[in-house]
Amino acid sequence: MPIYHQLGTMPPKRHITFRKESGGLYYEELIGNKGFVGPSSLLYHVQHPTQVRSVKLLKEILWEEDSDHTFRHRHFKTAQLKPTTSITADRIPLLFNQDVALEFAQPTKEDEYFYRNAQGDEIVYVSDGEGVLDTQLGEIPFHQGDYLVIPRGILHRYQFTKTPVKCLVIESRGYVRTPKRYRNEHGQLMESAPYSERDIRRPQNLQAFDQKGDFVIVVKKENRLTEFVLDHHPFDVVGWDGYYYPWAFNINDFEPRVGRVHLPPPTHQTFEGDNFVVCSFCPRPYDFDPRAVPVPYNHSNVMSDEVLYYASSEFMSRKGIEYGSVTLHPDGVPHGPHPGRTEQSLGQKETNELAVMVDTFHTLKVARQALGIEDPHYFQSWVETP
Numbered sequence: 001m002p003i004y005h006q007l008g009t010m011p012p013k014r015h016i017t018f019r020k021e022s023g024g025l026y027y028e029e030l031i032g033n034k035g036f037v038g039p040s041s042l043l044y045h046v047q048h049p050t051q052v053r054s055v056k057l058l059k060e061i062l063w064e065e066d067s068d069h070t071f072r073h074r075h076f077k078t079a080q081l082k083p084t085t086s087i088t089a090d091r092i093p094l095l096f097n098q099d100v101a102l103e104f105a106q107p108t109k110e111d112e113y114f115y116r117n118a119q120g121d122e123i124v125y126v127s128d129g130e131g132v133l134d135t136q137l138g139e140i141p142f143h144q145g146d147y148l149v150i151p152r153g154i155l156h157r158y159q160f161t162k163t164p165v166k167c168l169v170i171e172s173r174g175y176v177r178t179p180k181r182y183r184n185e186h187g188q189l190m191e192s193a194p195y196s197e198r199d200i201r202r203p204q205n206l207q208a209f210d211q212k213g214d215f216v217i218v219v220k221k222e223n224r225l226t227e228f229v230l231d232h233h234p235f236d237v238v239g240w241d242g243y244y245y246p247w248a249f250n251i252n253d254f255e256p257r258v259g260r261v262h263l264p265p266p267t268h269q270t271f272e273g274d275n276f277v278v279c280s281f282c283p284r285p286y287d288f289d290p291r292a293v294p295v296p297y298n299h300s301n302v303m304s305d306e307v308l309y310y311a312s313s314e315f316m317s318r319k320g321i322e323y324g325s326v327t328l329h330p331d332g333v334p335h336g337p338h339p340g341r342t343e344q345s346l347g348q349k350e351t352n353e354l355a356v357m358v359d360t361f362h363t364l365k366v367a368r369q370a371l372g373i374e375d376p377h378y379f380q381s382w383v384e385t386p
């Protein structure tokens with residue numbers, strides 16, 4: 001995030017001695033995207049972060065493509081997924097390509113280990129539940145509707161205070177950022193952006209644990225989970241500063257846009273990744289021209305696959321979807337309102353829809369694990385029945 005942030009204590013300049021009360025040194029660590037040229041933060045540890053006692057390969061994560069390549073619109077119902085144990089290790093893959101993966105998690109318990117994703121940035125959309133994202137850079141309390149943006153390399157774990165917890169996880173190969181067109185040349189979100197820095201919740205309440213012993217961290221890299229056992233508590237940071245840290249933004253803090261006539265989905269863009277975008281469809285008044293057609297027109301997403309996660313059971317242009325539905329409308333087939341929805345929308349004043357959209361510029365593959373929750377007739381759902 002292009003906002004400078006600092007917590008805890010640190011020396012007045014970078015890369016100089018910083019001593020504990022006992023006289024020993026704190027140990028500096030740079031965590032930076034793109035090596036030394038991207039956004040970065042400097043951390044000050046009680047122990048060396050490099051002290052690893054043992055490593056063990058825990059698990060291979062399979063993102064396997066559906067063997068049925070028949071090209072069509074798809075619909076998956078995450079409400080039919082059974083809960084799994086871990087929010088980090090047991091995610092169910094739904095859709096993926098070389099740039100981004102969409103997974104679903106509904107954990108039954110908290111992880112006993114600390115977790116670091118070393119292959120991608122994560123946007124965790126909290127569809128249900130509450131808790132605290134506990135990180136080496138501080139805590140971020142979270143609740144329903146939050147997007148938790150966790151850049152790769154940041155060690156963290158989740159504490160849950162209200163269950164069930166249900167999350168859509170968007171895992172990105174590229175750096176997740178605010179859309180460039182919302183920022184001025186200095187990085188500040190402009191007055192015209194649909195949210196401001198004030199809506200972005202940064203880590204707080206930094207606590208440093210000076211404890212020796214066996215502490216397990218699990219690192220995700222190349223779709224493998226590897227266990228590292230450190231000889232000390234990894235949350236031992238007494239201070240840090242920089243631009244690289246986890247942050248939260250609630251979907252209800254997105255200021256929805258309304259026009260005289262229908263505005264296209266990019267109006268609702270929330271995040272930017274490499275070759276994909278994330279948009280938020282929030283409750284809002286409908287278009288205000290008396291002749292306006294509030295629901296979207298039919299459209300063909302040429303060079304873009306469109307995914308919608310329905311965070312409420314209402315969506316103005318669709319029927320047959322439910323809370324937790326995921327639809328894939330790929331490039332190559334037009335899609336649009338279901339029969340009757342256009343007529344129904346005329347004269348309506350507002351919508352209570354809540355949905356997360358992910359548009360990818362490369363083709364998405366359907367994960368084999370999603371087939372058991374698929375509505376197989378969705379592609380026919382636009383056919384009018386007498």
Ligand SMILES: [Fe+2]
Pocket residue numbers: 299306329335
């Ligand atoms: Fe669409």
